[in-house]
Amino acid sequence: MLFLSFSLTLFSLSVLFLVLDLSVVLELSLLTLHSSAVVMTFLFDWMSLVFMSFVFFISSMVIYYSEEYMGGEVYINRFILLIVMFVGSMMLLIVSPNLISILLGWDGLGLVSYCLVIYYQNVKSFNAGMLTALSNRVGDVALLMSIAWMLNYGSWNFIFYLDLAKLDFEMVLISWLVVLAAMTKSAQIPFSSWLPAAMAAPTPVSSLVHSSTLVTAGVYLLIRFNYSFPPLLNYFLLFVASLTMFMSGLGANFEFDLKKIIALSTLSQLGLMMGILALGSFALAFFHLLTHALFKALLFMCAGNIIHSMGDTQDIRDMGSLMNYMPITSIYFNICNFSLCGLPFLSGFYSKDLVVELLSMSYLNMFIYLVFYLSVGLTVCYSFRLSYYSLLGEWSFISLGSSGEGMNFMLKGMSGLIFLVVIMGSVLSWLIFPTPYFICLPFLMKIITLILILAGVFLGVWLSKLSMSFSLFSKDNILLSSFIGSMWNMPVISTLGVNFYPIKLGNFYSMLFDQGWQEYYGGKNLSFCISGLARLGQFLSSNHLKIYFMLTLVWIIYLFIN
Structure with missing residues (x-):
């Protein structure tokens, strides 16, 4: 009920802000040290308020729904707390005009989503969780790099620089890195394989993740950053989004898992949002994001x-x-x-x-x-x-x-x-x-x-x-249907394709070098030779009198023979 009342209040405020064309920037001073101030900044405009109201409304319905769906669950309180943490991370991301606080919400989403994907603790869930976490890590690193580059402007409040510095080399680079981060979080090609894998999470989590949180975080970040995109970046994003949209739509027609079909449908709609965003209409992309949620x-x-x-x-x-x-x-x-x-x-x-x-x-x-x-x-x-x-x-x-x-x-x-x-x-x-x-x-x-x-x-x-x-699914069509149905072999490329050859190479290196020629001519053989010589010396020193008499005997025999 608390989330529901928050939702209604925020929606009313968003309508007011939209009609009056208001934006409020709230700065909270956390720490002042000499001339440096650590300030937490929040941006409240119609876009952030309406998105927050939608997230609160959907999450309140999901939590209510979970009471029965997860009814037999022993640790139901832990599950609800994880969902509340998930929603909290999304809220922080929505209201942040600052890259540092965006990273806090962004990483919060990544970590809590990992905990939720591995909720049913079995091998399939663990694999799906690891794939989700590692795919999103690529985007997290891109965001960290964009934070480092944004230091050139003297502040991380990107909202002030987007339109003003859009032609700068630094801003172009930051834009490319932000698009990479958004592509991982919104599962665009080639990072698409984690989205259907994340279906290992309980269904209420899937409902929340695929509607208003996590996957929409990438699109929302691009909506905020849309003013700084150069034309080349827009064309690249449009190409990737259209491919993702087509690939997921085609794959869903060959899938038989109910949740995976709906997950691929989400992927298709994310491609549509990214595509329309790349065409330059961010308000329309945001509109589709809300209705899709x-x-x-x-x-x-x-x-x-x-x-x-x-x-x-x-x-x-x-x-x-x-x-x-x-x-x-x-x-x-x-x-x-x-x-x-x-x-x-x-x-x-x-x-x-x-x-x-x-x-x-x-x-x-x-x-x-x-x-x-x-x-x-x-x-x-x-x-x-x-x-x-x-x-x-x-x-x-x-x-x-x-x-x-x-x-x-x-x-x-x-x-x-x-x-x-x-x-x-x-x-x-x-x-x-x-x-x-x-x-x-x-x-x-x-x-x-x-x-x-x-x-x-x-x-x-x-x-x-x-x-x-x-x-x-006859013998002639099985290869085609398995290729299309497996998202163009992307899950294999993301898992075995990444680790199979390095592990094989490691095994080959280990056999050839660590336990092969390097071992023979290196430490092991050297140790073997030295220990052999040491044993021989020990034998000679222990039996010197016997050896002396034996050598004398050999010398005498040699004299008599000659």
Whole structure:
């Protein structure tokens, strides 16, 4: 209830700040030593306030939902405290106009996410946690390097220098490093493999991570830094984002794990946000970030409810006919899926349609245009495939299995979000864009989105029927489907690809040098020779009289023979 009241207060304040065009910078002096002052700076503007209100609202619903989902957990208090620490780190990151305090929130997110990913203590969770932590470490180092370079300006309050010093070599370098940091946190290519691996965390954590915290931290940082990006950096970011978007959309169509499909969907939407940000519209990227947070949080909650009621199975091939057994969850699930696809007048439509139309208005090459539109079609494709497998058809789980829902904590937590999923898109579009974008497109370009959405629906259902008959996974297609389904072999490259050859080289070096020629001509053989000589000397000194007589005898025999 505390988080909920915070959320409502902050949202009211954000509307006030937006209408009055206010920004408040709060400086808290922590320590003054001679002429140096250590000051903690907080920036409150409409953007940080509305984002904080969303984070508080979603986390309050997730904590309420967790009471039942984690009901049998012995250490439920530890779990709730970890979530509160997670939210606290995100808050620090949101309100910081200073790179040092951003790093505190950034690293806090990384450390607490590691603790949450390894929460179910098994080998799979440990591997996923280590992959998550090490992938994010690359971004942390980039942020530390940008802090070092920012020292040239005399302060770490980047907000003062972005527009003013955008052509400086230092600021260009800092921008590249910040983009690298954001790419690791928001799981863009080539750092994408940790995002589906992080699904080892409990479902309420996934709901929080994939909606308003952690993965959105990278996008939010880029929104703050967008004023300083040179054109080359924007083109690079657009290329990487479009590839990520296409790769994850394609991969989700070949995945059978319910949570991983939704995780890949998050990756696709992050690519969309990064892409539109690279095109220069940061307000629109922020708008899509907020609407996406709502329906993605609810989508994960629905998935958690389905998994919970089906004996912890996550394979969508085991589901089916769920709309008969779990009607309310199925309704929520469908509404979120439609919002994700951009169905008119749900929250996702307002941001996604605007993003695609703005892209059509921009001067870009055919590659970016095609990849963006194909990715929109693929989103619809995997969403309908997911609905086809899980909600329609026959009951595919064990014969004695039964699943149902009561008016419990989980449903109440989900019901708190569904209202916002439906109406919040229009409300935010009125608030953020009081002067609407003017979109002027020819008829064909205007309806191409609709054509691709319909094509995605048919393709999704066709793919489902095809893979149910297993013709898609015949011997000829298995390599292609495994390549596409494994995110273009990125998880293998991120794990075995990084450590296999160094370990093999280490073994070869050890055998050849440490235990081979180096050992023979080095310390071991030298020690062996010296100890052998020492033993010989000891033998001679112990038996000198015997040896003397023996040598005398040999000398006499030698004399007689000659």
